[in-house]
């Protein structure tokens with residue numbers, strides 16, 4: 001089923017597809033998620049295990065990519081300093097839409113143990129939008145796998161026509 005709506009204020013026309021096509025596309029998207037690693041501190045060690053044989057996230061179709069231009073989502077793991085926050089933003093901006101972010105661990109979520117440090121960013125969501133927060137210090141690879149499953153659920157629930165796109169006028 002397809003419905004067409006028009007925003008009276010802006011004149012924007014939006015198509016809402018509620019057909020099986022949405023489910024088919026989202027099934028492909030959620031099961032072929034490529035991720036960019038951004039391991040920063042102790043959480044980065046657990047992040048490495050996430051891709052190892054025990055957690056084995058490839059069974060969910062998630063594989064690491066070295067380039068942000070090929071990544072669907074980014075995992076920020078560890079203590080984010082202001083200097084590295086600039087790099088995180090730079091990498092995020094290079095990722096194609098639709099793109100997602102998982103924040104792994106207390107430091108990335110809110111600054112954690114080091115939040116009173118003069119150089120520590122109080123959460124990666126201060127510089128880029130975060131879709132899934134994984135709590136812990138550090139979270140185990142199983143917790144991060146749970147975060148991946150939450151991200152898959154989010155993607156599954158997104159209507160194709162309204163999935164995130166670059167803001168109007170954005171260069172990305």
Ligand code: SF4
Pocket residue numbers: 041042043044077078079105106107108112113136137138139
């Ligand atoms: S949340 Fe804990 S384990 Fe992770 S980087 Fe911070 S101090 Fe290290």
